[in-house]
Amino acid sequence: xxxPLDGVVVLDLTHVLAGPFASMVLADLGAQVIKIEQPGIGxxxxxxxxxxxxxxSYFMSINRGKLGMTLDLSKARxxxxxxxxxxxxxxxxxxxxxxxxxxxxxxxxxxxERNPRIIxxxxxxxxQDGPYAGKPALDVIIQGMGGVLSITGEPxxxxxxxxxxxxxxxxxxxxxxxxxxxxxxxxxxxxxxxxDIGMLDCQVAxxxxxxxxxxxxxxxxxxxxxxxxxxxxxxxxxTRDGYITVALxxxxxxxxxxxxxxIERVDLIDDPRFKDGWVRSQSYQELEPILTExxxxxxxxxxxxxxxxxxxxxxxVNTIDQVARDPQVLHRGMIRDLPxxxxxxxxxxxxxxxxxxxxxxxxxxxxxxxxxxxxxxREFSNLGEEELRSLREEGVV
Amino acid sequence: xxxPLDGVVVLDLTHVLAGPFASMVLADLGAQVIKIEQPGIGxxxxxxxxxxxxxxSYFMSINRGKLGMTLDLSKARxxxxxxxxxxxxxxxxxxxxxxxxxxxxxxxxxxxERNPRIIxxxxxxxxQDGPYAGKPALDVIIQGMGGVLSITGEPxxxxxxxxxxxxxxxxxxxxxxxxxxxxxxxxxxxxxxxxDIGMLDCQVAxxxxxxxxxxxxxxxxxxxxxxxxxxxxxxxxxTRDGYITVALxxxxxxxxxxxxxxIERVDLIDDPRFKDGWVRSQSYQELEPILTExxxxxxxxxxxxxxxxxxxxxxxVNTIDQVARDPQVLHRGMIRDLPxxxxxxxxxxxxxxxxxxxxxxxxxxxxxxxxxxxxxxREFSNLGEEELRSLREEGVV
Numbered sequence: 001x002x003x004p005l006d007g008v009v010v011l012d013l014t015h016v017l018a019g020p021f022a023s024m025v026l027a028d029l030g031a032q033v034i035k036i037e038q039p040g041i042g043x044x045x046x047x048x049x050x051x052x053x054x055x056x057s058y059f060m061s062i063n064r065g066k067l068g069m070t071l072d073l074s075k076a077r078x079x080x081x082x083x084x085x086x087x088x089x090x091x092x093x094x095x096x097x098x099x100x101x102x103x104x105x106x107x108x109x110x111x112x113e114r115n116p117r118i119i120x121x122x123x124x125x126x127x128q129d130g131p132y133a134g135k136p137a138l139d140v141i142i143q144g145m146g147g148v149l150s151i152t153g154e155p156x157x158x159x160x161x162x163x164x165x166x167x168x169x170x171x172x173x174x175x176x177x178x179x180x181x182x183x184x185x186x187x188x189x190x191x192x193x194x195x196d197i198g199m200l201d202c203q204v205a206x207x208x209x210x211x212x213x214x215x216x217x218x219x220x221x222x223x224x225x226x227x228x229x230x231x232x233x234x235x236x237x238x239t240r241d242g243y244i245t246v247a248l249x250x251x252x253x254x255x256x257x258x259x260x261x262x263i264e265r266v267d268l269i270d271d272p273r274f275k276d277g278w279v280r281s282q283s284y285q286e287l288e289p290i291l292t293e294x295x296x297x298x299x300x301x302x303x304x305x306x307x308x309x310x311x312x313x314x315x316x317v318n319t320i321d322q323v324a325r326d327p328q329v330l331h332r333g334m335i336r337d338l339p340x341x342x343x344x345x346x347x348x349x350x351x352x353x354x355x356x357x358x359x360x361x362x363x364x365x366x367x368x369x370x371x372x373x374x375x376x377x378r379e380f381s382n383l384g385e386e387e388l389r390s391l392r393e394e395g396v397v
Numbered sequence: 398x399x400x401p402l403d404g405v406v407v408l409d410l411t412h413v414l415a416g417p418f419a420s421m422v423l424a425d426l427g428a429q430v431i432k433i434e435q436p437g438i439g440x441x442x443x444x445x446x447x448x449x450x451x452x453x454s455y456f457m458s459i460n461r462g463k464l465g466m467t468l469d470l471s472k473a474r475x476x477x478x479x480x481x482x483x484x485x486x487x488x489x490x491x492x493x494x495x496x497x498x499x500x501x502x503x504x505x506x507x508x509x510e511r512n513p514r515i516i517x518x519x520x521x522x523x524x525q526d527g528p529y530a531g532k533p534a535l536d537v538i539i540q541g542m543g544g545v546l547s548i549t550g551e552p553x554x555x556x557x558x559x560x561x562x563x564x565x566x567x568x569x570x571x572x573x574x575x576x577x578x579x580x581x582x583x584x585x586x587x588x589x590x591x592x593d594i595g596m597l598d599c600q601v602a603x604x605x606x607x608x609x610x611x612x613x614x615x616x617x618x619x620x621x622x623x624x625x626x627x628x629x630x631x632x633x634x635x636t637r638d639g640y641i642t643v644a645l646x647x648x649x650x651x652x653x654x655x656x657x658x659x660i661e662r663v664d665l666i667d668d669p670r671f672k673d674g675w676v677r678s679q680s681y682q683e684l685e686p687i688l689t690e691x692x693x694x695x696x697x698x699x700x701x702x703x704x705x706x707x708x709x710x711x712x713x714v715n716t717i718d719q720v721a722r723d724p725q726v727l728h729r730g731m732i733r734d735l736p737x738x739x740x741x742x743x744x745x746x747x748x749x750x751x752x753x754x755x756x757x758x759x760x761x762x763x764x765x766x767x768x769x770x771x772x773x774x775r776e777f778s779n780l781g782e783e784e785l786r787s788l789r790e791e792g793v794v
Binding site: 187354 | 454535538544547550562578611618627640646705732744745
């Protein structure tokens with residue numbers, strides 16, 4: 001059975017992370033994703049380590065399930081081939097600097113002329129317009145400008161970057177949402193449109209809580225270690241031998257008494273300073289020494305066993321190797337061995353989108369540079385062997 | 398003009414963050430989102446501070462654009478009303494504990510009987526199956542179990558929680574992607590399906606890079622402050638008066654010489670230890686003292702002006718108040734004053750999904766508990782005033 005996006009053709013002009021991550025999800029959902037790269041150079045993440053027998057593990061991890069072709073969009077024949085492909089495609093996805101596609105004569109108005117149904121999704125640092133539109137942007141710059149760095153770290157300490165490239169990833173996810181919504185609308189109107197995603201916009205959107213607090217109180221949010229800004233306890237604690245997380249659910253008023261009993265401080269149950277999550281977060285300075293002292297008395301395993309028995313939400317602070325062998329992660333099929341023509345099998349992270357009726361997940365390896373050029377050109381441009389040879393000689397593909 | 402999801406009816410059984418954030422995006426995209434809450438209690442985030450004249454700013458920030466009704470799903474008449482509504486809905490979205498909907502007799506197989514076209518999206522901590530499926534999970538627990546906490550922080554330091562609830566937010570975004578893909582497929586098959594999103598799965602998916610490095614090298618990723626694991630410089634630096642970020646793009650080999658010239662260390666340009674981003678990230682211990690010493694010599698503004706003039710990607714580390722008045726953020730319309738019946742206007746974060754032809758963004762305020770109960774029941778269940786009165790008396794709505 002085909003995937004849910006079977007029949008959707010995506011021309012993928014993206015590189016490195018936000019775009020390729022998004023187009024990999026489209027491939028997982030069953031779309032035919034054609035990754036188009038500059039001849040001889042390709043996506044610059046092909047040069048990112050670590051390498052497995054010379055193959056970039058980074059590139060492999062965000063490009064599986066795609067077809068790969070080369071096409072020089074600066075050459076007239078390259079442009080014309082792209083436009084021919086646009087006529088038969090549904091989605092164009094790019095994350096070049098704003099203006100780059102226009103300079104190539106391949107921006108949305110031009111593509112729309114050739115195919116009014118095309119959906120053109122662009123991911124950029126700051127979006128297609130505004131005072132910063134021309135500025136270069138990479139993940140840490142966007143996380144810094146969007147405010148996350150300023151609220152990640154120890155209280156009073158230096159900024160910390162979250163260990164995930166969420167500046168890129170969230171922009172990729174919002175681009176997918178916009179693209180899929182535009183596809184839905186196209187079924188009715190028959191018309192495509194442009195999806196303009198700015199990484200900085202996405203940072204503001206996912207920090208709704210920090211902005212909301214600032215607007216409500218005028219207080220500028222600060223880094224809080226592992227704490228949550230509006231409820232407590234909701235954080236990691238140091239135990240006798242490591243760290244665990246504990247988080248009481250707001251609205252589950254039974255959990256605070258159980259937690260107090262677990263840490264042998266039943267005297268706190270009815271203390272008005274600690275009556276609910278919001279109030280506890282506001283009187284945290286008084287609560288903190290009590291909790292940190294108590295939590296150091298037992299090992300992580302002892303605490304997790306006790307708290308789980310009481311139904312208190314808690315968990316280990318896993319390192320990446322521990323996550324990779326976690327029984328739940330394995331049960332959900334999140335780690336797979338994918339076949340690779342030269343490397344045998346390559347361990348890969350799998351899709352988190354689980355559907356009940358249609359399959360999700362593309363298990364072909366990331367393409368070599370230009371691996372499927374001939375196949376794609378035959379299918380989309382009806383080009384024969386001779387024309388292909390001439391394109392190769394001219395460096396168009 | 399209607400939004401791209403105009404005509405899509407969403408029954409929203411979600412609470413707190415991952416689910417409400419997702420359904421707010423659906424409302425922004427033009428879907429009719431009906432938030433269904435327990436009579437007299439409602440979404441527990443209504444009790445989360447900070448409050449503006451008694452209204453939860455937290456609740457308001459993730460529930461705009463929705464209709465609000467109450468319905469007691471534990472009562473037979475409440476169940477029957479929900480099932481009647483399911484017959485005329487497209488999507489049911491819930492983030493209850495796995496099993497809760499089944500205990501109510503309202504799980505996907507039951508709903509599908511009433512409407513085979515229904516798309517049932519469930520967000521949970523660990524997904525609907527597996528050894529942890531029954532465990533409670535909240536954002537920090539999932540970020541801990543998924544590995545992000547272990548790679549966020551200072552080298553050798555304690556775990557740090559990213560300042561954004563990305564455990565919840567990313568699960569909401571993947572749930573939207575699955576739901577929209579299922580909607581697309583339904584147009585062909587006429588059938589709905591279940592979308593099963595586990596927050597832990599999503600953490601693994603967005604940490605593709607950390608897992609990939611571990612699989613490639615066997616080395617367990619560690620916290621790196623603000624650094625990037627596979628390229629350098631790509632981080633925040635302390636300046637004479639604060640912090641800025643600098644990030645060189647891999648594949649832009651012109652940037653390293655420019656950066657070396659900016660920090661007056663042209664002797665490093667051809668140093669083989671520092672020849673490209675990957676190599677620099679591997680010899681970072683030698684690079685670090687050079688960079689940190691150099692970057693402390695000027696103020697943030699001096700560095701930003703110099704580096705921008707050279708085309709080196711860089712940016713400020715903004716606090717939330719600075720982001721809220723940033724010219725680009727304002728130009729992109731990311732902060733809006735939304736009308737509110739009692740509070741006048743409320744500042745709100747706007748949607749990052751920008752479409753060129755159909756409008757996006759729902760500007761009605763978050764509903765009061767049960768505000769639209771009568772309206773929704775009239776529309777979906779053809780109930781008259783008398784029946785409504787009896788439902789109220791019985792506590793069904």
